[in-house]
Amino acid sequence: METAVAMTQLTRSAGLSGFTALVSAYALDPLALAREARLPEQALSEPDLLVAASSIATLLDLAAERTGAEDFGLRLADKRRMSNMGPIALLASMQPTLRKMLAVICRYQSLNIGPLSLVVEEAGEVAILRGELDLSGRAVSRQVTELVFGGLCRYIQAVMETGWRPRAVMFRHLPPSGPTIHRELFRRVPEFGADFDGLVLARSDLDVSFDAHDPVLLSYLQAHIDQLLSGRARSMRDEVGEVISALLPTGHCRADTVAAHLGITRRTLHRRLAEEECRFRQLVEDKRATLIAAYLGGERKYHEIAELVGLNSASGLSHWLRRHPLPSPQPSQRCS
Structure with missing residues (x-):
């Protein structure tokens, strides 16, 4: 019988089904734990959201530590x-x-x-x-x-x-x-x-x-x-963009980290993006802009949004907004 080859470091958030109820039974705040693990809060309620597997591991480790349940x-x-x-x-x-x-x-x-x-x-x-x-x-x-x-x-x-x-x-x-x-x-x-x-x-x-x-x-x-x-065999831009979206909340969204998640070298990552007339840094900012635009439409505070998009602080988010235009409701697919 064959193994299933792992394509990326992403996982469906369905793995967290039941997490909210279990943590709440220990009188802990599941959303606070998700933020600490740099996971989007939607991961606790939307089963088909793709998130970084390492962030889910961090969340489970935090929950075990705080609840005292080995x-x-x-x-x-x-x-x-x-x-x-x-x-x-x-x-x-x-x-x-x-x-x-x-x-x-x-x-x-x-x-x-x-x-x-x-x-x-x-x-x-x-x-x-x-x-x-x-x-x-x-x-x-x-x-x-x-x-x-x-x-x-x-x-x-x-x-x-x-x-x-x-x-x-x-x-x-x-x-x-x-x-x-x-x-x-x-x-x-x-x-x-x-x-x-x-x-x-x-x-x-x-x-x-x-x-x-x-x-x-x-x-x-x-x-x-x-x-x-x-369908997993999509364009390199799509694959990289998916990993970027998952890693932005972790604060570790660098080219070498993304390349490692895709099982390639940093040089190969840049070369394959260039073949699609796309640059890594611009793709990061495009994904960040899309997330910020979505979060600003809700009731989140600046410091919360900053954490979820890999920025250091509310002032960092304000500075970013002065330098980058936000996407329209239907942002272009171009990344260069």
């Missing part, structure tokens, strides 16, 4: 439903066997979490659902890892017979120091300090069959999602 990511995973995967969920749920369902998830996972690659390895009597998460140099926290594999376990439990559990749950990170919900969610205690992150299944589980679905509808869905995946 298993915060797992508690968030406990609320997962297959619908959190968006269009992939319908295609995956219509597969005739667990093997084919996992193949769909592995193949199309990059549509949900760009830097996550999944693969199923079969050997002897077991099958291993293994994952690798590359956050472009940032250490992967236990919160992100447990959110991913806790969610995957919940998806499998939803389609298998009541009481199903993996043969083993493997995590590279060390065990928690206090009580957690690991046994409750996985129905067994994970092995910590392992060589990989993943779920170990009985190989026979892969052949469990599900109710048959309309093959014509299945074919239609397959073609639709293939089109979504191929």
Whole structure:
């Protein structure tokens, strides 16, 4: 079974589904945490917003620290439903066997979490659902890892017979120091300090069959999602612009950082943009202008807008506005 190749460092904000309710239960302000992690507030309510995966990791780490819940990511995973995967969920749920369902998830996972690659390895009597998460140099926290594999376990439990559990749950990170919900969610205690992150299944589980679905509808869905995946191969300007929009709130929107997120060198980034008659600095300012225009239409204060667009302060935003015209309601697509 194939891995899904991670195209960018972006992820759908659907991964934060349930975050607001969970944080609020600890009497914390979810919007304040989102701002601290330099995530747009809309990420907590709009599931299809593309944001930097590293910012989501920062948010989960902050939440775990402030709540004192070492298993915060797992508690968030406990609320997962297959619908959190968006269009992939319908295609995956219509597969005739667990093997084919996992193949769909592995193949199309990059549509949900760009830097996550999944693969199923079969050997002897077991099958291993293994994952690798590359956050472009940032250490992967236990919160992100447990959110991913806790969610995957919940998806499998939803389609298998009541009481199903993996043969083993493997995590590279060390065990928690206090009580957690690991046994409750996985129905067994994970092995910590392992060589990989993943779920170990009985190989026979892969052949469990599900109710048959309309093959014509299945074919239609397959073609639709293939089109979504191929749609990732857009122009370099579009790819770079997407990463810029995600990184501006983090304060780290530099050419070398954007290039690293796209898996290319800084020189290649500038060369490929030049081939499309586009300059990186101008593209940054165009994206910033679009965001500022949108934020000014709301009730945000200058210092809040400044943080969300990568400027240092309210005075920095005022200075920027004096030097840059804001886009019209339908801004031009030109960037040079």
